[in-house]
Amino acid sequence: MDQSPIKQGKSNVFNAARLSVAPMMDWTDRHCRYLHRLMSRRALLYTEMVTAPALVQGGALHLLRFNEAEHPVALQLGGSDPQELALAAKMAADEGYDEVNLNVGCPSDRVQSGCFGAVLMERPQLVADCVAAMQDKCDVEVTVKCRIGVDDQIPEDVLPDFLQKVSAKGVNRFAIHARKAWLQGLSPKENRDIPPLNYDLVLQMKKDFSHLHISVNGGIDSLDQAESFLAQGLDGVMIGRAAYHTPSAILLEADRRIFGDSRQTTPEAVVYAMLPYIEQHLSEGGKLHQITRHMLGLFAGQSGARAWRRHLSENAHRADAGPEVVEAALGHVTFAKAVQ
Structure with a gap:
């Protein structure tokens, strides 16, 4: 069985984002990613979120460990200090990651207390400053994973403003979880299920920001859904829990159906x-x-x-x-x- 990864340049990572496995805390560690790579040669894989302070202040370099077979693989960072994130992004690039992703979507209490994750949806200019600093320090693509809004924000107002301000700093690729995050009143688990999905808004963002690569995330549990979103004009689909709990149904067919690669395994x-x-x-x-x-x-x-x-x-x-x-x-x- 030939499971050698595809040699990645920037354009190939861009193509790999047609289907990606979402970063999931406690799940998408290096062992999980190695398994997933055996199942799909093409899909883009993400690490769990790693906080910039853990790398820069704590020296937790073991958190950057990955197997070369995992390419294309992206490191997701959490943080809100531009210079600290810039140093962490450089560490990721030096380690050999194909992409560095900034988390603007996680709703956990720990993330809120550290002023990063979904709470940053309320601070688009700070996010813009962060990604600008990251890009100055590293030579791999910097991307953003976000929500459509938080708490009482009106997504139709805040999401276009967020995309405009952040993309103005050079970010060309966004993964959008099509739910609000309720920072008060819902647990992180509830935030993955209770806020209603608004796929139409994500599709509208692709129409309004046609120059951006936009992936949709949230509630997607089949390749049929993924193919439907791609057919409607989205550039990518990010699948989380379904790819973890039923990986064969998602990843074994992904290369053929999403990427046109005839190689398949069992x-x-x-x-x-x-x-x-x-x-x-x-x-x-x-x-x-x-x-x-x-x-x-x-x-x-x-x-x-x-x-x-x-x-x-x-x-x-x-x-x-x-x-x-x-x-x-x-x-x-x-x-x-x-x-x-």
Whole structure:
């Protein structure tokens, strides 16, 4: 199975953004991204959000670690201090990331207290200052992921103003989560579901800012939806939870349907391709469950999926757990398909 990544220049990263896997805290770590890359050679992958203070003040360089096979891969940064973000962006570029993305969408309490994330929707000029400083310091593309507004803001008013001010500083690519964020009264989890989706506004922004590359995010759970948005003129689609929980339904078909790439693989082949990676991780002192927790949804909707999940969940945490646990779990799937 040839899963070598596509060599990326700026234009290819731009093309990869036709379909991307959203940055998700506690989920899209380097092990998750390696798995996803085995499933799609083309889709753009994002890290979890990394705060600029953690890198610049805390020296947490381990947060930048990634496998070369992950390309094209983008680092998402959180912060609101232009100079600190600029230094963090340079660190990301020096590390080899293909893109640096500024988080203007996360609604968590921790993000609000640090004056970054979705609260920055109220401070478009500060965001503009941040991206300008970042671009001055790094030689890879700087992008922005945002909401359509927060709290009592009127999205139809604030989103065009936000895009105008930030794009004036040279940002050409935006991923827009088509929901407001309610910073008061809703939890981060509720903010992913309760505020209504306004896809029409995102589509209108593409018409009004035709020169910008605009991706839509939020509530998208199928490639059918992704293809529909692309057909309506959007430049990209960013999928989050569906790509994580049902990766085979999203990523195994993505290269063919979204990018016109005929190469394709199977969940079983992906499992076998993960085994050397698992062995390497264990040899470095890692634990099996740090990887297999991202693999639970590989067979979602298929025969044997429940037995696969159960076996990994019950055995991957053992101190001596190794690749044989994964192979045994795969045996449950193979058996279920054989007796189908």
